[in-house]
Amino acid sequence: MRFRLLKVIKCCLCILLLTCFFIQKNTQAEEINLFSDKAITILADSGEVVYEKNANVTDFPASTTKVMTAIIMMDHVKENEAITMSARSLQEEKSNSQILFSEGEKLDRNTALKTMMILSANDLAYAIGETVAGDMNSFVKMMNERAKKIGANNTHFTNPNGLHNDNHYTTAYDLALIAKEALKYPQIIKAMGTKEAHITTSKQMNKYIFNRGNMFTNPYFLAGKTGYTNTSRNTLIEIDQKDGQQIINILLRSSKPQYLNDIKLLDAYAFPRIYKKVIVKEEDWKKEIKVKDDVIQTKISEDLSFLTAKNPNTKYEVSVKEENALATFYKNNGLHKNQKIGKVEVLSDGEIVTTADLLTAKSYDRPTVFTLNTLVIAGIIIVFLTIVLFTRPRRKRVYIKSRT
Numbered sequence: 054m055r056f057r058l059l060k061v062i063k064c065c066l067c068i069l070l071l072t073c074f075f076i077q078k079n080t081q082a083e084e085i086n087l088f089s090d091k092a093i094t095i096l097a098d099s100g101e102v103v104y105e106k107n108a109n110v111t112d113f114p115a116s117t118t119k120v121m122t123a124i125i126m127m128d129h130v131k132e133n134e135a136i137t138m139s140a141r142s143l144q145e146e147k148s149n150s151q152i153l154f155s156e157g158e159k160l161d162r163n164t165a166l167k168t169m170m171i172l173s174a175n176d177l178a179y180a181i182g183e184t185v186a187g188d189m190n191s192f193v194k195m196m197n198e199r200a201k202k203i204g205a206n207n208t209h210f211t212n213p214n215g216l217h218n219d220n221h222y223t224t225a226y227d228l229a230l231i232a233k234e235a236l237k238y239p240q241i242i243k244a245m246g247t248k249e250a251h252i253t254t255s256k257q258m259n260k261y262i263f264n265r266g267n268m269f270t271n272p273y274f275l276a277g278k279t280g281y282t283n284t285s286r287n288t289l290i291e292i293d294q295k296d297g298q299q300i301i302n303i304l305l306r307s308s309k310p311q312y313l314n315d316i317k318l319l320d321a322y323a324f325p326r327i328y329k330k331v332i333v334k335e336e337d338w339k340k341e342i343k344v345k346d347d348v349i350q351t352k353i354s355e356d357l358s359f360l361t362a363k364n365p366n367t368k369y370e371v372s373v374k375e376e377n378a379l380a381t382f383y384k385n386n387g388l389h390k391n392q393k394i395g396k397v398e399v400l401s402d403g404e405i406v407t408t409a410d411l412l413t414a415k416s417y418d419r420p421t422v423f424t425l426n427t428l429v430i431a432g433i434i435i436v437f438l439t440i441v442l443f444t445r446p447r448r449k450r451v452y453i454k455s456r457t
Contacts, residue, residue: 085318088311089304093225094323096360097292097299099406100233103323103362108225111207112305115280115288116148116173118215121196121231122181123166123241129185129195135159135255142180146216148173151262152252154180159255163240168252170244170278171264178214189213205230217282225303232290232301242292245276267313273320275299287312293320298327298360323362332357332369332399332407340373342394345380345420349388354410357399361406372398373411387419 085104093108095101102108130136138154149172160168160177169177182192189212196210205227211218223231235241249263268277273293280288287307293300293316302319304312338353357371375395376382388394395411 085322087304087315087318088307089315090306091225091303092305092315092319093229093303094319095229095233095301096327096362097233097236097301099359099361100230101361101363101406102226103300103326104319105226108229108303109207111222111224113217113221113282113285113288114215114223114228114305115217115282115285116175116215117228117278117280117288117290118210118213118221119169119173119178120235120241120245120278120290121199121210122178122213123169123244124231124235124238125192125195125199126162126166126181126185127238127241130162130181132162135161136165136177136180136184138176138180139183142176142183145175145179145214148175148214152257152260154254155256157255158257160252164252164254166240167244167247167250168262170241171247171250171262173279175214175216179212182213199234200227200231203230203234215280215282215285217284225305228290228303228305229301232292232303236292236299242276245278245290245292246274267310268316270313271316271320273324289316291316295320295324298324300324300327326362327360328362328365330359330361330363330365330369332371334358342373342375344375344383344388344394347383347417347420349394349417350414351394352412352414353397354393354412357397357407357409359399359407363401367401369406370400372400374398375411383417384419388413388417390414390416 087106089106091107091110091112092105093102094104096103136159138156138158140156143154143156151172152168154176165177165181168174169181179189182189186192186195192213193210196213200208200210205223208223208227209220211221215221235245247264248269249261251259251261253259266277266279268274268279268289268291271291271293273295275292275294277289277291285306287304287309289304289307289312291302293302300320300323302316304315307315333353334356335353338351341348341350343349373395376393379394390413392413393410394413397409397411399406399408
């Protein structure tokens, strides 16, 4: 009886421990006591969500809008082209008094980018929109089209600077996607990480400007963009980096100085959870594929590995996708060593986590007409004809005696 009682107690303890584990796992998001009303942290390379709080609830982005403005400008304005301040752009609400522009004043593209990010200049952002698209409606259309293209489906812009408009909104998740897109542009990230600079325009020489934000005090800070309106309150995009790991933190409807502490909490939560997951090492890849009945040895361009904060027991699927018309190309040209013949995808829950190029491990001449199969068939036919030829009965010759 006593033995059974101990066994029951042990079972109950095991169940209790497992229950505590799952409760803790399901309430991880509650471990951070953020002041900000909406927030998200994602991995910069993959976009994997590490933490979120009301991340898909719409709100107003304020001047974090200018990150999208910068992306559109970099796509459509060349380095040696200028941004021109118009009379209309100068009517925008001033965000600073460090530098005052005048009508017709010009800034080269990179100076405009740096100045807009350091000073969050509303008038300059407006001038960028005019220069790029000719009119504001066309520029806003470009912003919204780009947002949809990168998956920011709950975002709608009405202007290039973030001044309040009830129809100008986004979500923390969408802002994270926009920041992730900005990482493709090193000059944007550099400008977002610049605290002070001397700039020169067509009318002002060596003008000193500086960013009053406190985000630069974070030891992990790489780049960021603040925003504020009376309606949106404080907003923030901050890209942080530690030991080669980059994360994107977004805060909406926050306040000073609490938003700085929120960033510290997000960094402290995210960085310890990130680890490198290796699916297949490059040297361990031994897969072969069949092209036009021939076996092709392949290799991959790099390790199938990535940073993640997911549970180590997460299931991943490896998918091989060949190039279109590979068989036709092989038939006409053959394949040379290290030729790209497809790609390898790693998926989790149907989402692509990482990819690598699928390459040929060696060269292959284009297949000849006489493949192994045709040679075998031809050999069989020849043997058959030989047998028929030499085994058929011979006719006896008949000799007729001549009469003399």
